[in-house]
Amino acid sequence: MILTVTLNPSVDRALEVDALVRGEVLRAVGSHIDPGGKGVNVSRALLANGLKSTAVVPAGGAEGEQLVDLLKGEGVDMLAVPIVGRTRSNITLAEPDGTVTKINEAGPVLSAAEFAEVSDAVLTAARSSDWVVICGSLPPGPSVPAFAALCERLVAAGARLAVDSSGPALLAGVDAGATLVKPNREELAEAVGRELSTLGDVVEACARLRAAGAGTVLASLGADGAVLVEESGVLAGTSPVTVPRSTVGAGDALLAGFLAAGARGEAALVEGLAWGAAAVSLPGSRMPGPQDLDRTTVRLDARPDLSRPLGRG
Numbered sequence: 001m002i003l004t005v006t007l008n009p010s011v012d013r014a015l016e017v018d019a020l021v022r023g024e025v026l027r028a029v030g031s032h033i034d035p036g037g038k039g040v041n042v043s044r045a046l047l048a049n050g051l052k053s054t055a056v057v058p059a060g061g062a063e064g065e066q067l068v069d070l071l072k073g074e075g076v077d078m079l080a081v082p083i084v085g086r087t088r089s090n091i092t093l094a095e096p097d098g099t100v101t102k103i104n105e106a107g108p109v110l111s112a113a114e115f116a117e118v119s120d121a122v123l124t125a126a127r128s129s130d131w132v133v134i135c136g137s138l139p140p141g142p143s144v145p146a147f148a149a150l151c152e153r154l155v156a157a158g159a160r161l162a163v164d165s166s167g168p169a170l171l172a173g174v175d176a177g178a179t180l181v182k183p184n185r186e187e188l189a190e191a192v193g194r195e196l197s198t199l200g201d202v203v204e205a206c207a208r209l210r211a212a213g214a215g216t217v218l219a220s221l222g223a224d225g226a227v228l229v230e231e232s233g234v235l236a237g238t239s240p241v242t243v244p245r246s247t248v249g250a251g252d253a254l255l256a257g258f259l260a261a262g263a264r265g266e267a268a269l270v271e272g273l274a275w276g277a278a279a280v281s282l283p284g285s286r287m288p289g290p291q292d293l294d295r296t297t298v299r300l301d302a303r304p305d306l307s308r309p310l311g312r313g
């Protein structure tokens with residue numbers, strides 16, 4: 001069973017507009033409300049494909065109740081930890097060509113006691129989990145040290161830890177020795193402090209995260225696909241999408257598919273890329289089910305051309 005942890009979950013509101021024009025009153029041509037946050041999306045994707053998962057979410061206020069109701073409505077098994085603060089709403093504005101503009105609230109501050117309660121719930125549930133997958137931004141406030149301590153305690157307890165986060169949180173997961181990290185191109189570039197213009201730059205950056213403590217690095221590259229750097233070597237893959245609809249949740253779907261297929265090697269990368277591409281073809285942060293997956297579009301390369309330039313970041 002995969003335990004997902006979303007320390008800063010959200011109610012995701014997606015509006016589809018014909019064109020985004022600043023300063024105008026726009027009429028949405030489509031709207032979607034989904035339970036959100038990166039770990040929540042991983043659980044949703046696993047569930048959509050018939051795989052057990054439990055989502056740990058701090059939840060507070062009316063939006064927190066809505067998040068819990070949305071998760072219940074989708075049949076997602078959850079551990080909701082009540083907090084005083086108000087769960088955030090994240091807004092997506094999607095255009096017909098797949099361009100997505102996203103506005104994410106900061107989210108509620110978790111008190112030290114609330115963070116400790118979430119940590120205790122995670123450490124307890126981790127004992128009966130195959131993976132602990134901590135994804136997304138941290139709550140605002142002094143949460144990095146508490147997050148780093150949680151990662152260290154999980155690794156010390158023998159948990160297989162996966163981290164998909166950014167900035168200090170990603171580096172804390174690396175430093176703690178996470179089994180797997182899943183940065184996107186921007187997060188990877190920030191982690192190593194340099195622009196990533198070619199596939200070789202990505203591979204080198206992943207190798208630096210492995211040298212710093214990460215076991216496997218799965219770097220997602222948007223339309224450029226993904227790169228997997230693990231003990232046994234390097235793989236690169238792409239998953240072309242003819243009509244991108246919404247990239248929101250694509251990274252979470254990639255990670256879920258990768259984990260679902262064993263979290264290493266070619267088969268897992270193919271599965272992750274297929275789930276990621278399928279998510280991009282769906283509106284809002286809809287997670288793909290078996291009927292949405294097309295593995296035949298995935299192309300892998302065990303000897304990728306490292307000089308290959310990446311698309312506009």
Ligand SMILES: Nc1ncnc2c1ncn2[C@@H]1O[C@H](COP(=O)(O)OP(=O)(O)O)[C@@H](O)[C@H]1O
Nearest residue numbers: 184220221222223225226241250251254276277
């Ligand atoms: N425009 C796109 N065309 C094809 N595949 C895409 C596109 N955007 C994302 N993907 C797929 O989704 C995965 C995750 O996307 P990415 O944007 O890198 O993650 P994140 O959502 O974490 O930023 C990519 O590795 C790729 O497989």
Ligand SMILES: O=P(O)(O)OC[C@H]1O[C@](O)(COP(=O)(O)O)[C@@H](O)[C@@H]1O
Nearest residue numbers: 036037090136137248249250251252
């Ligand atoms: O597009 P991604 O990176 O896969 O994740 C999408 C999810 O991440 C969020 O944008 C939140 O991201 P952050 O936790 O980094 O703020 C959610 O609104 C959404 O459900």
